[in-house]
Amino acid sequence: MITIPEAVEGIVRASPFLDEALALGIVNLSALARLIKADVERAAMKKVQDGAVIIALNRLRRRVGSRARRQRSVFKRAPELTVRSNLVELTYASSERMFARRKTLLERHGGRANVFLTVTQGIRETTIVAGRELREPIQAIFKGERLIDKIDGLSSVTVLLPSGTAAVPGVYHYILKTLAWEGVNIVEVVSTLNELTIVLSDRDIDRAFSLIKRLF
Numbered sequence: 001m002i003t004i005p006e007a008v009e010g011i012v013r014a015s016p017f018l019d020e021a022l023a024l025g026i027v028n029l030s031a032l033a034r035l036i037k038a039d040v041e042r043a044a045m046k047k048v049q050d051g052a053v054i055i056a057l058n059r060l061r062r063r064v065g066s067r068a069r070r071q072r073s074v075f076k077r078a079p080e081l082t083v084r085s086n087l088v089e090l091t092y093a094s095s096e097r098m099f100a101r102r103k104t105l106l107e108r109h110g111g112r113a114n115v116f117l118t119v120t121q122g123i124r125e126t127t128i129v130a131g132r133e134l135r136e137p138i139q140a141i142f143k144g145e146r147l148i149d150k151i152d153g154l155s156s157v158t159v160l161l162p163s164g165t166a167a168v169p170g171v172y173h174y175i176l177k178t179l180a181w182e183g184v185n186i187v188e189v190v191s192t193l194n195e196l197t198i199v200l201s202d203r204d205i206d207r208a209f210s211l212i213k214r215l216f
Contacts, residue, residue, distance in 0.1 A: 007043035008056040011036050017181060022061040029057045078216035080160040083209055084116050086132040087154040087199065089188060090139070093146040094124050102126065105141050109134055116156070118190045118197070129154070129188055129199055154187060155205035157212060158197040166193060178211050 002010075012018050021027045033053035041048055092098070102119055105128070109117055116131045125148055128138055132152070165171045172189075175196065179186060184207060188199035200208050 001045050002043060004040060004044055004048055004052050005056040005059065007040045008036070008053060009060055010043060011039050012057075012060060017177070019060075019064045020177060020181075022057070023064040025061070027061075029054050029061070033057060075162060075216055078213070079162065081209065081213060082158040082160070083155065083205060084131075084158070085155040085202065085205070087116060087129055087156060088132050088135045089127060089129045089149075089151040089154055089199065090135075090142070091125050091127045091148040091150075092142055093148055094122075094126060095145055098126055098145065101142050101145065105138060108141075109137065120190060127188065129156070129190065151187060153202045154199055155202050156197050156199045157205065157209050158195055159212065161194045161196060163194060172196060175212060175215065178215060179208055182207070182211055184208050184211065 012022065018027070030050070033050050037048065037050060037053055040053055098121075102121070106117075106119065109115060109130075115134065116129070117134065118129045120127045120129075130138060159175060161171065172191075176186065176189075176198070179198070184200065184204050186198055186200060190197040190199065198208065
């Protein structure tokens with residue numbers, strides 16, 4: 001059996017934007033408590049009073065508000081944003097030859113100036129996001145491998161993150177939630193320690209850039 005605060009937190013977490021609304025203080029706690037009361041009772045397996053749910057919501061609001069302030073405070077100034085266009089994504093199924101082919105790709109094209117190239121190895125597949133000019137060379141290097149999907153017409157925006165963000169929970173969420181809220185579809189996310197690259201359709205890049213820039 002879980003407690004009322006645990007039940008309330010679980011319900012809020014299940015809603016993509018409810019915690020953000022709580023952090024901003026734009027939610028009527030009494031109305032929300034009445035709305036989720038039945039779900040809280042099912043999770044807690046007992047009858048609960050509206051007041052108990054309101055108290056749990058209020059405590060949760062203070063906690064998520066503090067977390068949101070910490071995420072914003074990481075950015076002392078607006079981060080550098082870099083936009084790249086004319087990108088393509090190719091995803092191949094993993095195989096015994098994949099390591100050698102990735103090595104060949106990086107040796108031939110990884111060090112070229114002004115060339116966009118990222119290679120992400122998953123458990124069952126490898127995804128390559130690259131400038132469109134590399135599409136033919138990539139397909140030649142990976143000839144014989146099973147191509148899972150190829151997506152053309154992509155662009156990216158890269159956010160240069162301040163040092164230390166790896167130790168702050170929710171920094172990626174702080175950026176990505178804005179795109180989700182506005183209905184901007186994210187095709188791919190690639191990151192290093194201090195860079196977050198978001199790959200999107202060409203038609204979404206201008207709006208995504210404006211939304212991210214407005215955050216800061």
